[in-house]
Amino acid sequence: MKLKPELAQSIVDQMMKKIPYNINMMDQNGYIIASGDKSRLNTLHVGALDAIKQRKTLTMSNDHGSHGLPGVNMPLFFEKKIIGVVGITGDPEKVLPLASLLEVATELLLNQSQVDKFKKEQHERLNRFIYRWVQVDDNLESHTDLILEANQLKINVNLARYVVVIHSIDKPLPVLYQDADDYSLSLSANTSLILTHQASSLERLKKLVVPGKIFVGISQPTNLIGQGTKQAFKTIELARTFSNPNYIHYTDIAFIDKLIAGQLPLSRLTTKFSELDKTESGDELIQTIIAYIQHNGNIVQTSKYLHIHRNTLNYRLTKINDFFTLNPHNIKDLFQLYLGYIYFTYEQNDFGPIENS
The missing domain is CATH 1.10.10.2840 (PucR C-terminal helix-turn-helix domain)
Structure with a gap:
């Protein structure tokens, strides 16, 4: 992990709400990248360099001007590597009791930030995968890269699922609850897609229907998610076309869909x-x-x-x-x-x- 100035400044700002002393954060080379005193940004901190070299918390009694003021400097560890230093400016005897608290709090914030970043990356990766998955309407075996990524994400792409599309006419959709085994993809503020194999999820989603305002389309169960996606969208399209809120399952409109696709001479x-x-x-x-x-x-x-x-x-x-x-x-x-x-x-x-x- 590399300590970024934006994250470091955010942590400094949060900690200074609780501690009545100036706080600095230095990178792995000892340069100040965040501080309550903006005039000290991008300057070298000699106390931070000593703390990095000795890999331990050090007090600093002497004034080094722009290169360091009296206080306490503590190395920040992430996975046993020093990624930076956090320091409190002030009389060492007064600020030393706060050192351990500040060190622990800072490392907790850094760890939480890393966890949040990992979760965000995983969520974005899953969304990209689902976006590709819902476009597959032919033999899955021909999409080896998709199957490989599914295995890495621990998703069974061979399981028959229902594709459910929820579409609101004039208002953004509310946050949709989903079960642990369901997968969702937001297509717009008004349209979301959910993949599920659970009857309980279907029953819950069907209750979202509001005649003329919120439509729900449910495909037939399939492992060809692209085909299921087309069925779900077609169900909503025909429910709107014929102003029929009872058109929810693709089986409700399959006959009409086939008739229209047949282009009869009418x-x-x-x-x-x-x-x-x-x-x-x-x-x-x-x-x-x-x-x-x-x-x-x-x-x-x-x-x-x-x-x-x-x-x-x-x-x-x-x-x-x-x-x-x-x-x-x-x-x-x-x-x-x-x-x-x-x-x-x-x-x-x-x-x-x-x-x-």
Whole structure:
């Protein structure tokens, strides 16, 4: 470890809040790199040199001007090596009782700083690894460098995991709790990704859903994390597209996803839906189609849901038949209407990349 001026000055500032004497910190060559007296920075301290050479705490009774004032100088050890010296300026008889306290406190602060630095480096390394990992959607065996790093990080990349994406529309996400075996990656202030294989984590994360505000997408379990990531993002995309907060698991939207990816020849239907969408009465017919499909073609349940009389519903269904030349009472025609609605809605609602929105 090398004692850096920024860290040394921080320690000096903290210690001088408790000790009514000037404190200096010198590097391994005896030069002052931190001090309560800024005029002494970057000057050689002869007392520090003696303490380094003798590897022990020394008192200094004589005044050496800019090269040292009376006081006590204590070598700082890290892993049995001297990395610098800490000194208290003042009458040696008065400041000597504080020497041991200052030495121990300083070394504790240095050790804690090193621990914090190590933790930060490990966290950054893990984040870099996860960022690479979530992009792997092919055979893991072809990514030998990734597997090697996973072994060093003690991560089992062959374990099937769920990819969970949490996305907030207008507010930054709160700090997310995660279990010990989970891994997380913050993609933006509004979007986070969690890898887990635990059902308890899934249940906890699903409770974060706030209709229209916070969306949660959960992939199928897989060790191809890149594929799982795409599934989780697609789940949120379609939940927003169809304004359906119940779309949480990829299995909820897998059928729709495959339909859209299939690029079926439905331009005539999507054009017709677009025409309807331009008027209030047309939008009413669209909502009728959706409700009728959601209630499995049941006239009574659909009428109750729409708060209209069944005769009104039948009148609307007739208008739908006339407009699309597809009979909602016919299951084959109704399925075509459903497909047309899916493609129309998907084309109308392009939210762009979720992590940037």
